Amino acid sequence: MNAPLHSAFGAKIAAHTPLSEAERAALGSLLTRIQSIETGGQIAAAGEPLDVATIVVEGVVARSKLLPDGRRQILSFLLPGDFVDAFASVLKRRDDNLEAISAARVAVVPQTRVAEVAARFPRLYEAFLREAFIEGSIAREWVLNVGQRTADESLAHLICEFATRMEAVGLARDGLVAFPFKQQQLADALGLSTIHLNRVLRSLRASGFIRLEARSLTVLDSATLCRMSHFNPDYLHFDRRAA
Amino acid sequence: MNAPLHSAFGAKIAAHTPLSEAERAALGSLLTRIQSIETGGQIAAAGEPLDVATIVVEGVVARSKLLPDGRRQILSFLLPGDFVDAFASVLKRRDDNLEAISAARVAVVPQTRVAEVAARFPRLYEAFLREAFIEGSIAREWVLNVGQRTADESLAHLICEFATRMEAVGLARDGLVAFPFKQQQLADALGLSTIHLNRVLRSLRASGFIRLEARSLTVLDSATLCRMSHFNPDYLHFDRRAA
DNA sequence: CGGTTATTTGACCGACTTCAACTGCAGTGG
DNA sequence: CCACTGCAGTTGAAGTCGGTCAAATAACCG
Numbered sequence: 405m406n407a408p409l410h411s412a413f414g415a416k417i418a419a420h421t422p423l424s425e426a427e428r429a430a431l432g433s434l435l436t437r438i439q440s441i442e443t444g445g446q447i448a449a450a451g452e453p454l455d456v457a458t459i460v461v462e463g464v465v466a467r468s469k470l471l472p473d474g475r476r477q478i479l480s481f482l483l484p485g486d487f488v489d490a491f492a493s494v495l496k497r498r499d500d501n502l503e504a505i506s507a508a509r510v511a512v513v514p515q516t517r518v519a520e521v522a523a524r525f526p527r528l529y530e531a532f533l534r535e536a537f538i539e540g541s542i543a544r545e546w547v548l549n550v551g552q553r554t555a556d557e558s559l560a561h562l563i564c565e566f567a568t569r570m571e572a573v574g575l576a577r578d579g580l581v582a583f584p585f586k587q588q589q590l591a592d593a594l595g596l597s598t599i600h601l602n603r604v605l606r607s608l609r610a611s612g613f614i615r616l617e618a619r620s621l622t623v624l625d626s627a628t629l630c631r632m633s634h635f636n637p638d639y640l641h642f643d644r645r646a647a
Numbered sequence: 648m649n650a651p652l653h654s655a656f657g658a659k660i661a662a663h664t665p666l667s668e669a670e671r672a673a674l675g676s677l678l679t680r681i682q683s684i685e686t687g688g689q690i691a692a693a694g695e696p697l698d699v700a701t702i703v704v705e706g707v708v709a710r711s712k713l714l715p716d717g718r719r720q721i722l723s724f725l726l727p728g729d730f731v732d733a734f735a736s737v738l739k740r741r742d743d744n745l746e747a748i749s750a751a752r753v754a755v756v757p758q759t760r761v762a763e764v765a766a767r768f769p770r771l772y773e774a775f776l777r778e779a780f781i782e783g784s785i786a787r788e789w790v791l792n793v794g795q796r797t798a799d800e801s802l803a804h805l806i807c808e809f810a811t812r813m814e815a816v817g818l819a820r821d822g823l824v825a826f827p828f829k830q831q832q833l834a835d836a837l838g839l840s841t842i843h844l845n846r847v848l849r850s851l852r853a854s855g856f857i858r859l860e861a862r863s864l865t866v867l868d869s870a871t872l873c874r875m876s877h878f879n880p881d882y883l884h885f886d887r888r889a890a
Numbered sequence: 891c892g893g894t895t896a897t898t899t900g901a902c903c904g905a906c907t908t909c910a911a912c913t914g915c916a917g918t919g920g
Numbered sequence: 921c922c923a924c925t926g927c928a929g930t931t932g933a934a935g936t937c938g939g940t941c942a943a944a945t946a947a948c949c950g
Contacts, residue, residue: 471791471796471877472877473877475795476795477790477791477794477795479787479790479791491780492780494776494777495777495780499784499787500787530737533734533737534737534738537779538738539783540782541738543787544710544722544742544743546790547793548720550793550794550838551720551837551838552714552718552719552720552838553714554937555938586897587896587897594794595793595794595795596938598896599897599898599938599941600938602897602899603898603938606897606898634714634715638740638742639742641739641742643739798905829927829928829929830928831928839907840906840907841929842906842907842908842909845929845931846906846930846931849930
């Protein structure tokens with residue numbers, strides 16, 4: 405992970421919106437209050453006011469919800485460059501949690517700062533809005549993943565999504581990508597038990613579709629993985645102008 | 648259901664945003680091109696451009712996704728007064744479907760019209776944004792529902808959510824509410840087989856929690872239903888100013 | 891090195907699915 | 921008026937996917 409430090413954030417937005425120097429500078433100015441969070445550390449909790457947005461600078465963050473008896477569902481993984489809750493101030497209080505999957509660095513941006521930048525730079529405003537709706541679209545795909553796909557399909561789908569998104573921000577190359585997840589976390593993301601997740605993961609390795617060692621994943625047979633999980637990247641809305 | 652025809656839409660927004668006469672008029676002006684859709688009719692399909700927003704005037708609409716082999720997941724139910732895809736023009740193409748659960752009447756609003764109204768009335772703009780993010784919040788709760796809750800819990804939760812939302816737009820009274828769903832549709836919403844859904848629904852009736860006859864639902868024991876499903880209405884974000 | 895946490899494995903169990911058949915009802919047409 | 925059709929709902933039996941319980945490695949960390 406020795407990519408230039410703040411690159412993902414700007415790169416992600418620049419991928420679909422050409423940016424002026426002033427816009428780049430404004431983006432950079434959002435990355436001031438950067439916090440380091442250790443693995444498993446909590447970044448935000450349900451019930452807190454929604455007065456800050458969060459930009460993931462480094463590492464992976466999970467958005468999750470809990471049931472009173474302790475069952476946990478992970479709702480999405482936030483990767484470097486992701487900017488969440490930028491418009492959440494239209495709601496009052498957070499109803500979910502943000503926690504670090506790996507050691508992470510995140511920028512915590514007061515909504516007032518976001519609003520200033522958005523007011524000055526309409527294209528950035530639209531880019532932020534776009535990010536927010538893409539996260540919504542991903543959440544809907546997860547409903548499909550958890551509700552309809554079998555355990556194998558849904559794990560394969562998660563891997564396809566993760567690899568694709570990491571590649572899009574330049575953090576994967578030739579199918580090789582950091583994979584910081586504990587099996588417990590993958591299980592919570594897919595609505596499976598850890599034990600079953602372990603067997604399914606194991607079977608993907610045994611089939612030769614992936615290699616997984618030292619928290620690092622190699623996708624060996626991307627085509628099969630995508631096909632078996634019915635992965636269709638449209639829901640990631642990478643390119644606005646694409647057909 | 649002989650509530651005044653267009654009431655739900657305005658009422659829903661007025662519930663958290665005080666509206667001027669001009670704002671009311673602008674809202675009304677969005678409700679011009681109203682289409683009647685028969686039960687099961689398709690309103691929009693994946694792949695279409697996202698150049699229109701949709702307001703549900705009457706009836707219930709489902710947002711759904713399909714897998715190539717025919718499995719279907721319903722992602723949310725849109726009730727009278729709901730306004731969806733108002734900002735979706737930041738994305739290019741739809742990746743889900745809208746279909747009528749019951750006979751429905753919907754207003755199909757070109758994004759340009761939405762933009763005009765939003766530009767003239769900032770408070771309406773914010774209200775629309777709010778609607779959009781609440782739908783996102785509901786989608787995240789559904790991930791939890793499908794991923795973690797057992798079949799009984801998740802059906803009970805769906806019923807609590809539906810009754811609560813219908814009540815919020817004045818379409819339920821004393822626990823009595825129209826319930827247009829086929830068991831197949833409920834099953835697709837919860838990621839269950841129809842047969843299992845039938846048994847679970849049946850057991851909720853046998854337990855005396857609900858009565859269900861002639862497409863009309865009576866919630867007999869709301870407290871137990873909410874408790875057993877861990878229903879916490881915070882995620883519906885009804886009142887922005889509430890604690 | 892010891893203690894904790896993560897992963898792996900096995901045996902068993904249960905929630906949910908699948909397959910198949912039957913009921914009830916509304917519409918349709920003879 | 922009544923067979924005929926089709927669809928939604930109901931029921932039963934059998935099978936499977938995935939969960940639970942328990943325990944053994946293996947990796948991690950101070």
